[in-house]
Amino acid sequence: xQERDHNLVGAVAAAALLALGVGGLATQALAQSGPGxxxxxxxxGELFVADNLRAIFYHELGHALIDRKQLPIFGQxxxxxxxxxxxxxxxxxxxxxxTDMAYSTAFGFLEEADTxxxxxxxxxxxDVHGPDLQRYYNLVCLFYGANPEDRADxxxxxxxxxxRLDSCPEEYDLAMASWGPVLDEMAAExxxxxxxLAAQGAGPAQSVIGEExxxxxxxxxLDRPMTVRVExxxxxxAFYDPETGEIxxxxxxxxxxxxxxxxE
Ligand SMILES: [Zn+2]
Numbered sequence: 001x002q003e004r005d006h007n008l009v010g011a012v013a014a015a016a017l018l019a020l021g022v023g024g025l026a027t028q029a030l031a032q033s034g035p036g037x038x039x040x041x042x043x044x045g046e047l048f049v050a051d052n053l054r055a056i057f058y059h060e061l062g063h064a065l066i067d068r069k070q071l072p073i074f075g076q077x078x079x080x081x082x083x084x085x086x087x088x089x090x091x092x093x094x095x096x097x098x099t100d101m102a103y104s105t106a107f108g109f110l111e112e113a114d115t116x117x118x119x120x121x122x123x124x125x126x127d128v129h130g131p132d133l134q135r136y137y138n139l140v141c142l143f144y145g146a147n148p149e150d151r152a153d154x155x156x157x158x159x160x161x162x163x164r165l166d167s168c169p170e171e172y173d174l175a176m177a178s179w180g181p182v183l184d185e186m187a188a189e190x191x192x193x194x195x196x197l198a199a200q201g202a203g204p205a206q207s208v209i210g211e212e213x214x215x216x217x218x219x220x221x222l223d224r225p226m227t228v229r230v231e232x233x234x235x236x237x238a239f240y241d242p243e244t245g246e247i248x249x250x251x252x253x254x255x256x257x258x259x260x261x262x263x264e
Pocket of ligand 1: 059060063078081
């Protein structure tokens, strides 16, 4: 299980605490990382799926909060949602678990890029999302920038060039200046009911998101509950629907992630 950072008084404060914390640099392979090292390939694959499902949910939560709170976004909304996901990965977990998640989700973007290349597809520069490799580097940059003292090895291990490295702490500060007040507001009255799970059937997506929502409900509150559906959709997708105000995580996404989990 992931070790969560339970002292989330305020996201900005928590991030500052983490930045001051003793960092355990994780440069080991995915299978050897996480609680209970010596995990087998299956457990590593499950961790990859769970970490990516969480990061995808955080991304959709970014969209949901932008809509519900009418947050001004000066740039592409998809980028803002990615930034929010990266900030939560940094803020919600202890150093080791957060580092594991950063590796998993970074590899998730790499897998997408590799799959596209293997299929002979071209990068869709017109797409509302940034190219997968750019999303990869943006994630690594923000994760490094959140704690540069302890994460230089992570950034090097994940191939972030020096040309980008220098600006990452400032990029993180700007991201926290934008999203920090939103997180602080959510964390100000913990113990309320923020998220309601509406799951169909049982499987990894239902259990991962169910546990995630329960954990978030212990730390965050919203002005009114937000429903998160986990159900079959006929495609590997996840989305926020502004019409209903609900987030949907398609169970097919877990299947696709399991199929693309890095082999050992
Ligand atoms: Zn999105």
